Amino acid sequence: MDDLIVKVISKIIIPFMQVFGIFVILHGHLSPGGGFAGGAILGASLILLTLAFGLNDAKKKMPHSMSKLVETGSILLIISLGLFSILNGYNFLTNGASGFNLGKTGEIISAGFIPIATLAIGLKVGSTLITLFHTIIEED
Amino acid sequence: MNSTHYPIIMMLLFLIVGVSNPVIKKKFDNIEKTIIMSTFFIAISLAFYTFIFIKIEGPFFYNFGGWGRKFGIEFAIDGFSSLMSLLIVLLSAVIVWYSFRDIGHEMDDENFISYYTIVFLLIFSMLGITFSNDLFNIYVFMEILSLTSCGIISIKHKKVNFLASFRYLILNTLGSLSFFFGIALLYMVTGHLNIIEMNLAIQQVWQVTPTNILLATGFIFIGLAIKSALFPMHIWLPDAHSSAPSPSSALLSGLVVKVYIFTMAKVIFNVLGKEISQALDIDLFLSIFAAISMVMGSIFAIAQKDIKRMLAYSSVAQIGYMFLGIGIATELGLAAGFFHIFSHALMKSALFLSAGAIIYKKDLRDISKFDGLGYELPISMSVFTIAALGMIGIPGIVGFMSKFYLAEAVILAGKPYFIVVILLSSFLNAIYYLPIIISAFIKKDPDREKLLEFDDIPRSMYTSLIILGFCMVLFGMFPNLLMNTITAVVPTFIN
Amino acid sequence: MDLIKSLLDHINYVGSVTLFVIGLYTVLTHSNLLKKVIGINIMETSIFLFFVSIGYISGGKTPIIYPGTEDVYYVNPLPSTLILTGIVVALSITVYSLSLIMRLYKEYGTLDMDKIMEIRSETQDE
Numbered sequence: 161m162d163d164l165i166v167k168v169i170s171k172i173i174i175p176f177m178q179v180f181g182i183f184v185i186l187h188g189h190l191s192p193g194g195g196f197a198g199g200a201i202l203g204a205s206l207i208l209l210t211l212a213f214g215l216n217d218a219k220k221k222m223p224h225s226m227s228k229l230v231e232t233g234s235i236l237l238i239i240s241l242g243l244f245s246i247l248n249g250y251n252f253l254t255n256g257a258s259g260f261n262l263g264k265t266g267e268i269i270s271a272g273f274i275p276i277a278t279l280a281i282g283l284k285v286g287s288t289l290i291t292l293f294h295t296i297i298e299e300d
Numbered sequence: 301m302n303s304t305h306y307p308i309i310m311m312l313l314f315l316i317v318g319v320s321n322p323v324i325k326k327k328f329d330n331i332e333k334t335i336i337m338s339t340f341f342i343a344i345s346l347a348f349y350t351f352i353f354i355k356i357e358g359p360f361f362y363n364f365g366g367w368g369r370k371f372g373i374e375f376a377i378d379g380f381s382s383l384m385s386l387l388i389v390l391l392s393a394v395i396v397w398y399s400f401r402d403i404g405h406e407m408d409d410e411n412f413i414s415y416y417t418i419v420f421l422l423i424f425s426m427l428g429i430t431f432s433n434d435l436f437n438i439y440v441f442m443e444i445l446s447l448t449s450c451g452i453i454s455i456k457h458k459k460v461n462f463l464a465s466f467r468y469l470i471l472n473t474l475g476s477l478s479f480f481f482g483i484a485l486l487y488m489v490t491g492h493l494n495i496i497e498m499n500l501a502i503q504q505v506w507q508v509t510p511t512n513i514l515l516a517t518g519f520i521f522i523g524l525a526i527k528s529a530l531f532p533m534h535i536w537l538p539d540a541h542s543s544a545p546s547p548s549s550a551l552l553s554g555l556v557v558k559v560y561i562f563t564m565a566k567v568i569f570n571v572l573g574k575e576i577s578q579a580l581d582i583d584l585f586l587s588i589f590a591a592i593s594m595v596m597g598s599i600f601a602i603a604q605k606d607i608k609r610m611l612a613y614s615s616v617a618q619i620g621y622m623f624l625g626i627g628i629a630t631e632l633g634l635a636a637g638f639f640h641i642f643s644h645a646l647m648k649s650a651l652f653l654s655a656g657a658i659i660y661k662k663d664l665r666d667i668s669k670f671d672g673l674g675y676e677l678p679i680s681m682s683v684f685t686i687a688a689l690g691m692i693g694i695p696g697i698v699g700f701m702s703k704f705y706l707a708e709a710v711i712l713a714g715k716p717y718f719i720v721v722i723l724l725s726s727f728l729n730a731i732y733y734l735p736i737i738i739s740a741f742i743k744k745d746p747d748r749e750k751l752l753e754f755d756d757i758p759r760s761m762y763t764s765l766i767i768l769g770f771c772m773v774l775f776g777m778f779p780n781l782l783m784n785t786i787t788a789v790v791p792t793f794i795n
Numbered sequence: 796m797d798l799i800k801s802l803l804d805h806i807n808y809v810g811s812v813t814l815f816v817i818g819l820y821t822v823l824t825h826s827n828l829l830k831k832v833i834g835i836n837i838m839e840t841s842i843f844l845f846f847v848s849i850g851y852i853s854g855g856k857t858p859i860i861y862p863g864t865e866d867v868y869y870v871n872p873l874p875s876t877l878i879l880t881g882i883v884v885a886l887s888i889t890v891y892s893l894s895l896i897m898r899l900y901k902e903y904g905t906l907d908m909d910k911i912m913e914i915r916s917e918t919q920d921e
Contacts, residue, residue, distance in 0.1 A: 191859065196879055232323045239312060246301065252308050253365045266862050292890055296897070436877055443884045447891060454895065459902045463911065466895045470822065470831055473888055477838050480881070481815070484846045487874075 170212040177205035188278035199285025234284035318420030328412040340393040376433035379789035399547035401758035406545040452548040464539035479523030485516035528560035531593035542608035546656025554649040586627030593620035598728035636705035643698040650687040650768040674741035688733040697776040807848035814841030850874035
C-alpha cells in the first residue's frame with residue numbers, strides 16, 4: 161500500500177504495540193494473558209509493518225533464516241527445561257521440587273521455570289504468525 | 301537414569317530430531333540417512349527394553365511434574381501400550397528404510413527433508429496417543445496426528461492430492477470436534493479428565509443422569525468412527541490412501557487408522573466400564589456396523605481398476621474385522637481384534653510397498669495390464685502374493701490365524717450368525733485378489749525376452765519387502781509368540 | 796412457565812448447541828470451499844463457549860490471587876486453560892485449509908466444489 165497517512169501512523173504505533181506484547185508475555189504468571197496472547201500481539205505488530213510498508217522491507221526486518229532459528233530454539237529450550245529435572249532424579253517437567261527458584265508470590269522472578277517457558281512460547285508464536293503471513297502473501 | 305523415564309525419552313528423541321533437522325542440514329545425502337536410521341535404532345532398543353521391563357516388573361504410571369492423579373497429566377505404561385509402541389516403531393523403521401530411494405520419483409528435491417520432519421512428528425503423536433491416560437491429552441495428540449497425516453498426502457504437488465487432502469482435513473476436523481464435544485459432556489458430569497478418576501466417578505453418576513452419558517458416548521463414537529473409517533463414514537479413505545506416495549499410504553493405512561481403534565477400545569472398556577457399555581447397547585451397534593462394513597467394503601473393491609484404490613477399499617473391509625472383535629466384548633474377542641490389528645498392519649504395508657515397487661519400475665497402475673509381471677519383478681510379486689493369500693485366509697500366513705481366533709471368539713460368545721459374515725467376506729476377498737496373482741504368474745507377456753530376471757529396483761526397497769514377507773510367514777507358523785503376550789495383557793485391560 | 800424459565804437459566808448451553816448445528820449445516824450444504832472453512836470455525840467457537848461456561852460458579856470471583864485476601868469462591872480456571880490450547884489448534888487447521896484452497900484455485904480455476912468434481916470426472920473418464 162502506498163498511503164502516506166498509514167505509514168506515518170504505523171511508525172508511531174508499532175513500538176507501543178511491541179512493548180505491550182512484551183509486557184503481556186513477561187507478566188504471564190501474574191495476570192491474564194501469557195504466552196499465546198502476547199505472541200499474537202507481537203505477530204500482529206509485524207503484520208501491520210508488512211501491510212503498511214510492503215513485503216521487501218518487512219523481509220529485511222524478519223528474514224526467514226532468523227525465524228527458523230527462533231522457532232527451533234524455543235522448542236529445544238522448553239525440552240531442556242524438562243530434561244533438567246530428569247537429570248536431578250525427578251519426573252519430567254518438575255517445577256519446585258527439582259531445584260527451580262520459587263520466590264515470593266506476586267513478583268516477576270518467581271514460580272520456577274514458568275516465566276522462561278512463557279517467553280519461549282511467546283517468541284515462537286510471534287515468529288510463526290509472521291512466517292505464515294509472508295508465505296501466503298508471497299504465492300504469486 | 302531410572303528406566304521408568306525411557307518411554308518419555310523415546311518420544312522426545314523423535315521430537316528433537318524432527319524439529320532440528322531442517323535447520324542443520326539442507327541437502328538430503330548419506331549423513332542425513334545415517335541420522336534418521338540411528339534415531340530409529342535408539343528408539344527400537346528403548347521400546348524393546350520397556351517391553352521386557354513391563355513383563356518382569358508390571359505396569360506403572362508416570363506423572364508429569366510429580367503432581368499426582370487429580371491435578372496433572374499422567375501416562376499409563378502397561379502391557380498393551382508397550383507392545384503397540386514396539387509395533388509402531390519397528391514398522392515405521394521398515395517403511396522409512398524403503399522410502400529412501402522411492403521418494404526420488406514422487407516429489408521435488410527440496411521437499412525431502414520436510415517429508416521426514418512430518419513423518420517424525422507423526423510417529424511422536426502416535427506414541428503419545430498410545431501411552432496417554434488423560435482424555436484431553438489424547439485430543440491434543442489426535443489433532444497433531446490429523447494435521448501431519450494431511451501433510452504427508454499433500455506433499456506431492458498434484459491436483460488429485462490437494463483435493464484428497466482437503467476432503468480428509470474437513471472430515472477429520474468434524475470427527476475431532478465431535479469427540480471434543482463428548483469430552484465436554486463427560487467433564488460436565490464427573491469433574492475429572494483422567495481416565496481412572498472418570499471411571500470411578502461415572503459409576504456413581506450413572507443413576508442420576510443417564511441421558512448425559514448416553515449423549516456423550518454417542519458423540520465420542522461418531523467422532524472416532526469418522527476418523528477410523530467405519531462403513532458409512534469412510535468416504536475420505538479411497539481418495540486419500542490411493543493418491544498419496546507409496547510409503548505414506550503404507551504409514552496411513554497400516555498404523556494411523558489402528559491408533560483410533562485402540563482409543564475406541566480404551567474409551568469403551570476403561571472409561572465407561574463393561575456393565576454400563578452393555579446397558580447402553582454400544583457393542584450391538586459396533587457389531588452391526590462392523591458386519592455391514594466387512595461386506596460392503598469388499599463389494600466396492602471388486603469394481604476397482606486402479607490397484608491402490610482397490611487396496612484402500614480392502615482396508616475398509618478389514619477395519620470391520622477389528623471392530624467386530626471389540627464389539628463381541630469378551631476376553632477372546634478383544635484379543636482376536638488386537639491380533640488382527642497386528643496382522644493387518646504387516647499385510648497391508650507389504651501390499652502397499654510392493655505395489656509401490658511395481659509403480660516405481662514400470663509406472664503401471666491398471667490391474668488388467670499385470671500379465672506376466674511375476675517373472676520380471678519376482679521378489680515384489682511374491683511378497684504381494686504372500687500378503688494377498690494372508691488376506692484371503694490361507695493357512696500358514698498370519699491372516700489365517702486372526703480369522704481363526706475371531707471365529708472361535710464369535711462361537712464362544714454365543715452369536716454364531718457372524719460366522720456367515722466372516723465367510724462371505726473371505727469369499728469376496730478371494731474374488732478380487734486371485735485374478736491379480738493368476739495374471740501375474742500364469743499368463744504370458746508377449747514382448748518379454750528373458751525367462752526370469754532379478755528385480756531391478758534399489759537395494760533398500762527389496763530388503764524391506766523381504767523383511768515384511770519373512771515376518772508374515774513367521775507369525776503365521778508360530779502365532780503363539782504374539783498371542784500369548786496379548787492374552788496375558790487383555791484381562792488387566794478389561795478390568 | 797417452567798420450560799422458558801429453565802431455557803433462560805441455561806442460555807449458554809442452548810446458544811452453543813444452536814451454533815453447533817448452524818455450523819454443521821453450513822459445512823454440509825454449501826458448495827463453496829471458503830464457506831466450508833467458515834462453517835468449521837463456527838462449530839469450533841460453539842464448543843469453546845460450551846466448555847468455558849461449564850466452569851462458571853455463580854457468585855465466584857476471577858481466579859487471581861492478590862496478596863492479603865481471605866478465602867472466597869473462585870471460578871474454575873481449568874476449562875479456560877484447556878480452551879487456550881483448543882484455540883491454537885483451530886488456528887492451525889484454518890491456516891492449513893486456506894493454503895490448500897489457494898493451491899486448489901491455482902490448479903482448477905474455480906472455488907466451487909460441484910464444478911471441481913465435474914472437471915475431475917471429465918479428465919478421469921478415458
